[in-house]
Structures are given as structure tokens and as C-alpha cells.
Amino acid sequence: MSIRRVKAAIKKFNKFLITSHINPEADAIGSQVAMVFLLRKLGKVAVMLDDSPVPSLLQFIKGTEKISKEMPHDFDYQAIIILDSPDLARIGRVSEYIKKDAVIINIDHHISNINFGKFNWVEPEFSSAGEMVYDLFKAFKVKIDLDDAIALYAAIMTDTGSFRYSNTSSKTHRVVAELIDIGVQPYEMHTKIYETSSVQDTNLLGEALQTMKLTEDGKIAWLWVTKEMLKKTKASLEGTEGIINFARSIDGVEIAILFRETGTEDRVKASFRSKGKVDVNKLAGLFGGGGHPTASGCTVFGKIEDVEKKVLEKAKEAVNDKSCIH
Ligand SMILES: [Mn+2]
Structure with a gap:
């Protein structure tokens, strides 16, 4: 229209x-x-x-x-x-x-x-x-x-x-x-x-960066923000916003993923950022989410380690699958 x-x-x-x-x-x-x-x-x-x-x-x-x-x-x-x-x-x-x-x-x-x-x-x-x-x-x-x-x-x-x-x-x-x-x-x-972030949010960034991992080929980088980390640092949920960009900015990384524990149940928000080769809107769509080809998200029920496993499996497929690449 x-x-x-x-x-x-x-x-x-x-x-x-x-x-x-x-x-x-x-x-x-x-x-x-x-x-x-x-x-x-x-x-x-x-x-x-x-x-x-x-x-x-x-x-x-x-x-x-x-x-x-x-x-x-x-x-x-x-x-x-x-x-x-x-x-x-x-x-x-x-x-x-x-x-x-x-x-x-x-x-x-x-x-x-x-x-x-x-x-x-x-x-x-x-x-x-x-x-x-x-x-x-x-x-x-x-x-x-x-x-x-x-x-x-x-x-x-x-x-x-x-x-x-x-x-x-x-x-x-x-x-x-x-x-x-x-x-x-x-x-x-x-x-x-x-430039108004709090020291609490910066401490959370430090905690999150400690959890960062990369796939062997260096194409996927991911990190966690757990409820425990939020509690320990007293950071705000808003303070988690920019963290994913540190994973995205690594040379060779095609997809960055941030796993965030939210709410009181076992519920994890996965945010995706792509450098452009992989369509992360499609990737998030596999889990009922969506967004843009280079920035998207979804919410998955389960423990963070299980959600990480499930999502990473699909992310690896997406990185290697030509149909998900535009
Ligand atoms: Mn918008």
C-alpha cells in the first residue's frame, strides 16, 4: 500500500x-x-x-x-x-x-x-x-x-x-x-x-562479555545475560540493549546472538544481529519471532542452556545454508 x-x-x-x-x-x-x-x-x-x-x-x-x-x-x-x-x-x-x-x-x-x-x-x-x-x-x-x-x-x-x-x-x-x-x-x-549509561549497566556488560563464545569457524558469536547477572550488578533491563553489538563487531562474525533470561518463568529472549549475509528475520521466524533481515528477535521457553542449544543449531544451519543468505 x-x-x-x-x-x-x-x-x-x-x-x-x-x-x-x-x-x-x-x-x-x-x-x-x-x-x-x-x-x-x-x-x-x-x-x-x-x-x-x-x-x-x-x-x-x-x-x-x-x-x-x-x-x-x-x-x-x-x-x-x-x-x-x-x-x-x-x-x-x-x-x-x-x-x-x-x-x-x-x-x-x-x-x-x-x-x-x-x-x-x-x-x-x-x-x-x-x-x-x-x-x-x-x-x-x-x-x-x-x-x-x-x-x-x-x-x-x-x-x-x-x-x-x-x-x-x-x-x-x-x-x-x-x-x-x-x-x-x-x-x-x-x-x-x-552516553548516559550507568556504572551498573557497564558492570553488566563486563559480566556478559565473560560469557561470550564463538563457533569454530568464527561466524557466530553469542553471549548470555542471566537473571543472576542482573541481580548481581543491579543493572536495568534497558542496560542490556547495546551488549549484542560487541559480539556483532568482531571481525568474521556473521551472526551475533544475545540470550537473555526474562520474567519469572523459564523464558529466554534471543536477539539476533547479522552483518548482512544471513537473514536473521528468517532465523527468528523459526522460533515465532521476527524483525528485520539484519536485526531480529524471538522468545523461547526453556532453560537458557537448552534454548542456546536449539537456537545455535538453527543459526549454524542458517550460516551454511545458501537459501537463508540474500
Ligand atoms: Mn523501528
């Missing part, structure tokens, strides 16, 4: 509910906030409702204070815009608030998106949901002001790994150049989002 149909859909309605995925990062947060700013400028009413709280380091982005965790009693809406989420399970308990007659507008850049909406604008070539919302500002010919630009920049910067992942295009750079011209300070944004 093209942006024109989404634009037409947005034009048709006046009251919107806006949401994104659980455990939101800057793309989920920034794309929602920018979307709401856009809708307000179009004279529409929009309320943001998320399953999870806004991570503290993203709370400097104006508009995030309006993200609600509970559905306002007196709010009725005609359409719900869901950003950066490949399926309805990803929005968590917000899915319980979707009225039967509400129109779902699905705006996403995950290749694993299952087109769950009435309107589905899915662009796997886009760096981020933020970049898609930027295009909507352009489509509506709405001027981007500094608050919009900060939200959009945060979304694009983080989803491209600060403009170094393979989803970074010349267009991405043109977009952020414009955002910088509007007044965004790249140095300040980077400092606020990346």
Missing part, C-alpha cells in the same frame, strides 16, 4: 489512538510522538497509549510526557495508528482496547509485518518508523518544527545504529540533514541517548 492511501485514511478520521510496541525504544517513542504532533497540526485529536513506560533516557523528548499507560475513560476514537509493530501481540495489553469498529492503520518497516490493519503501509526499505512519519509530514505539506525534528531524529538515529547499519541510505542522511537544519543538535542527541 502506498503512502497516498494512508494519507487518505488519516484525512478521513478525526480522533485517533496511537500506540507502538512493548519495551519501546527511540523509534517506537519518537515515531509516536511525531505522529501525534503531525495529527494535531492537521487539527485532529490523538491520544497515545502504550503498554510499557517511556524509558527514562528518552523522557527528554517533548511529547513523551503525554504517553499514557491507561486508557482515558472519556476518550473515544475512530482509528488506531500502530507504529513500528509487526503484529498485534507486540503492542501488549493495548490490543485489549481496540474497539471492534475501530479502523487499524498499520505503519511499519519490519519485513516480518503481517499486515494486520485495514490500512497497511509497510516499508522494509525504510530505516525506521520515524522516517516513515517524516514522509507523512511531507505528504501533508506540514512544516516540521524543532520538537517534531527531535522526535524524528531520535527514531532514525537509534534504528540505524547512529547511521551505520545497512538500512542507512542517502535518503536517511538527507532527512537528518534537514532535521539538523531545523535545529537538532546531533552531538547533544547522541550524548543524551548513548
